[in-house]
Amino acid sequence: MAEQIKAVRGMRDILPEEVRIWQTVESIVFQTLEAFGFEEIRVPVVEELKLFQRSVGSFTDIVQKEMYVFKDKGDRILALRPEATASVVRAYLEHQLYTKRKITRLYYAGPMFRYDRPQKGRYRQFFQIGAEIFGGKSPYFDAELIVILAKIIEKLNVSNYVFETNSVGCDACKISYGMKLKQFLEPAKERLCQDCQTRLQGNVLRVLDCKVISCREIIKEAPVIQDVLCDDCRKHQENFYTTLDDNKIHYKKNPYLVRGLDYYTKTVFELKIGEEENAVAGGGRYDNLVSELGGPETPAAGFAIGMDRLCGLINLEVERKKxxxxxxxxxxxxxxxxxxxxxxxxxxxxxxxxxxxxxxxxxxxxxxxxxxxxxxxxxxxxxxxxxxxxxxxxxxxxxxxxxxxxxxxxxxxxxx
Ligand SMILES: [Zn+2]
Ligand SMILES: [Zn+2]
Structure with a gap:
């Protein structure tokens, strides 16, 4: 018999039985986003490597360890996208979408790629649906994103969920917090993992999302960013929380939440279901990314939903077609x-x-x-x-x- 070829490690097939659930979830997500005025954009799976180095950040695990990078026949250095916000920002600039509308609301859906250790609910090709709002700096936009996620999750009959939220501050706040954090971590340096010792020099905030237990122990005692937030960042955060309260959103402040990407400013959040440690969705504000990628000053915020994880956690009965x-x-x-x-x-x-x-x-x-x-x-x-x-x-x-x-x-x- 001929050799049988199997799917590549970390890549998987989603069979019709499961696709039925996915289609139901997708249509709920798309309908909710459309109702809030979002329009779909479709961006390529392959981008230049430097797009992700400059957006996600050179010191992140995603860029340093987890990207599929290759040279094409024209010697271009390319990458399979590890996330899509960078691509959407690139497209927003390339097509000057900022000249068309004051506030631009976009959503996307598609596969992302990270060379991570495959485990339950985590694959090397995984599927995300994400939303981005460009042009709005008010905390109401941040709250809108959370309200959308809450509506989606409730339509899926999930009630045991919570949003974890934090502020990572503006650039100035990040610098002063970084210094404070470095001061705190320096004496404990020997007990930090090898990666974190490097992070101490490169981007110290990344230590906060280290998964190594000995590092987590040290981080528990670390100073929190709330103590150094500037007036503007503090006001933004307060208004954001007030709006969440008004909308009866169930959230929990997590002062060490930073997310694994460098581009976030001010608000960050994650959506968690039940006792699961891993988030099913996450996002935040990224006020500098558009200008850092060569565009005009444009405040922005967004989220991405991990569809593999979400569809694996919910208990949805989808009737078969007759x-x-x-x-x-x-x-x-x-x-x-x-x-x-x-x-x-x-x-x-x-x-x-x-x-x-x-x-x-x-x-x-x-x-x-x-x-x-x-x-x-x-x-x-x-x-x-x-x-x-x-x-x-x-x-x-x-x-x-x-x-x-x-x-x-x-x-x-x-x-x-
Ligand atoms: Zn600030
Ligand atoms: Zn560590």
């Missing part, structure tokens, strides 16, 4: 019957034909094994009478359906 199996007995019935069937098909119900010739009882055995309840049979007798014979496999009920009433019958079954 299915009718059509059996043709004999060459003549098959020849005449397929066109009659195809002309009568209606949307919303699955009508599948088995064109193979085999005895009726074998056909019925297969239908029974595959759980098909509704059967239509066309043999020479039926053809002559211009009818299909309908058979309900669950209760044995039978009746004749005229060719001319086939579409009507399909609709009836679908609506039953």
């Amino acid at each position: 299915e009718i199996c059509v059996i043709f007995l004999g060459q003549h019935a098959l020849q005449k019957g397929t066109a009659i069937l195809n002309n009568s098909r209606v949307d919303g119900i699955k009508i599948v034909a088995d064109y193979e010739q085999r005895p009726l009882k074998n056909h019925l055995k297969i239908a029974d094994r595959e759980g098909v309840k509704h059967i239509l049979i066309l043999g020479d007798n039926e053809l002559q009478k211009q009818i299909f014979l309908y058979k309900n496999m669950s209760n044995g009920f039978q009746k004749e359906i005229k060719f001319s009433e086939l579409s009507k019958f399909f609709k009836e079954i679908n609506n039953a």
